[in-house]
Amino acid sequence: MNNEFIIPAPPLPRTPAEEEKLRGRLTGFKIGYDEGYLRGRLAILDGRPEEPIPVRNLHVMYVASGKGYPYSPLDDAVLYALQKLTTQVTVTDVRQNLAELAAVQCPDLVLVLDGMELPLEQVSMLRGRGIKTAIWLTDDPYYTDFTMKIVAHYDYVFTLERNCVEVYRGLGCPEVHYLPFAAHREHYRPTTGRSPIQxxxxxxxxxxxxxxxxxxxxxxxxxxxxxxxxxxxxxxxxxxxxxxxxxxxxxxxxxxxxxxxxxxxxxxxxxxxxxxxxxxxxxxxxxxxxxxxxxxxxxxxxxxxxxxxxxxxxxxxxxxxxxxxxxxxxxxxxxxxxxxxxxxxxxxxxxxxxxxxxxxxxxxxxxxxxxxxxxxx
The missing domain is CATH 3.40.50.2000 (Glycogen Phosphorylase B;)
Incomplete structure (x- = not known):
């Protein structure tokens, strides 16, 4: 057998159809890699525990909006957070007699979400008993014709709209604070596997x-x-x-x-x-x-x-x-x-x-x- 090198034949040129198929395969690999990388990184971040916050020795009565969906997910989010941050939470809604319930439960704070359907005499009775009251407004500034009529009845007003702060202070509310909503991780989190939506x-x-x-x-x-x-x-x-x-x-x-x-x-x-x-x-x-x-x-x-x-x-x-x-x-x-x-x-x-x-x-x-x-x- 001689020692001559055997030069391989050059590959046959690909047909246009083969070139298109190869490009499609490479594109698919790239898309799959990018998607997998994103989902993997999201899974790592999503798995990190939230930084702990000390629990306060407080009893909060939380008054849900009573409006049902789409407000009920906000109620879920606020209640979830309160239960992590305080030692006791009593849940009720605007249709209940809050004054009677507070007389039995003796909360430190009554926190109302939205509050546009809550009778204001109930709030006055709570304050008359020395119970702190707060309202977190959900739709500012779009319904301020209504909210401007109720904010002065609370000790603390929280609004998700920066431009409403001075408006409410001008109505005589001494404690008005800017507090936008947020993301509830029990509801909103990424899909870390293959998404059913594309x-x-x-x-x-x-x-x-x-x-x-x-x-x-x-x-x-x-x-x-x-x-x-x-x-x-x-x-x-x-x-x-x-x-x-x-x-x-x-x-x-x-x-x-x-x-x-x-x-x-x-x-x-x-x-x-x-x-x-x-x-x-x-x-x-x-x-x-x-x-x-x-x-x-x-x-x-x-x-x-x-x-x-x-x-x-x-x-x-x-x-x-x-x-x-x-x-x-x-x-x-x-x-x-x-x-x-x-x-x-x-x-x-x-x-x-x-x-x-x-x-x-x-x-x-x-x-x-x-x-x-x-x-x-």
Whole structure:
């Protein structure tokens, strides 16, 4: 046998169909790797225990809104936090006789959520017994025509809208504090395995008229991606039938359904409602909204990238451009959607940073700790 080298024949050129198949396989590997990396990192972060907060020797009577869904998940979140932070919690709602119940239970604090259906004489009787009272308002500034009539009856007022603080202080309320909502980790957390939802873009929310007007001109461009919209009143959009079940009309989604949808979407749009809306608001003073809505924290807690319309106080809670991103016009939103759908690492890293910030600073346990610190030091 001679020692001559055998030069292998060059590979046959691939056909266009084979090239396309190879590109598809490599793309699939890349998508799978990116998805697995994101889910793995989220699982690690989600598994970290929340930093412990000392339990206070307090008995809190918590007065739920009594309005049912969609307020009941807020009740769940507040109650969960109170039970972790205090030694005793009594649960009731606005339909009960609070004065009689407090005479038996002797709470240190009565905390009311929303409170618009609670008879004010009940609050006066509680204060007459020397019991501290506090209200956490849920819908500022959109229903201030009603809330302005009740806030002066409480010892402490907590509002999720920064611009309402001075309004309520001007009504003679000495203790008014800014306390936005947060994310309830028992409801909003990322899917850490393979997600049953696969979307490019999601929006979940009611079709207030500002949202209809914002989306209408860009709808063909927006729906050219794998985009789905869920919420009530979307029959207000004349073009909704053109998109079939990609615009789901008239369904309230549970927090768990919402979280799975957020987590299975590459981008979630957060478009706040407008403070000027003659049909759906009761805000005669036209108090502008500067603060982030609860959805801001819930999207971030679900481990996905959030694109939100710019609000003045957003930067207090998240680093814009690092943890979430914002837009000021429909076209800017579309430009950023296209950008992040083609820049996977930036999208993924921003979602992870927002998730980590939310777990650290924006849970209901943190918020209720702030509330109790205001009252008790």
């Amino acid at each position: 979307r490019d873009v999601s929006f979940i929310g009611s079709a207030y008229w500002n949202r209809i007007n914002f989306f209408r001109d860009i709808m063909p461009e927006l729906m050219s991606f794998n985009t789905v919209i869920n919420g009530i009143w979307w029959d207000r959009l004349p073009e909704a039938p053109l998109y079939g079940d990609r615009i789901e009309i008239g369904k309230w989604m549970t927090p768990q359904e919402t979280a799975v949808t957020y987590s299975g979407s590459k981008i979630v749009i957060n478009l706040h409602r407008a403070h000027v809306d003659e049909k759906d608001n009761n805000n005669a003073l036209l108090i502008p909204a500067a603060s982030p809505n609860p959805r801001t924290f819930e999207i971030a807690a679900s481990g996905t990238l959030q694109l939100s319309d710019a609000r003045d106080d957003m930067g207090t809670f998240y680093k814009v451009g690092e943890e979430i991103d914002t837009f000021s016009s429909p076209q800017e939103m579309m430009d950023k959607i296209r950008y992040y759908l083609t820049h996977e690492e930036e999208r993924r890293d921003m979602a992870l940073r927002a998730f980590e910030r939310t777990l650290k600073d924006h849970t209901y346990t943190r918020r209720l700790h702030q509330l109790l610190t205001v009252i008790y030091g």
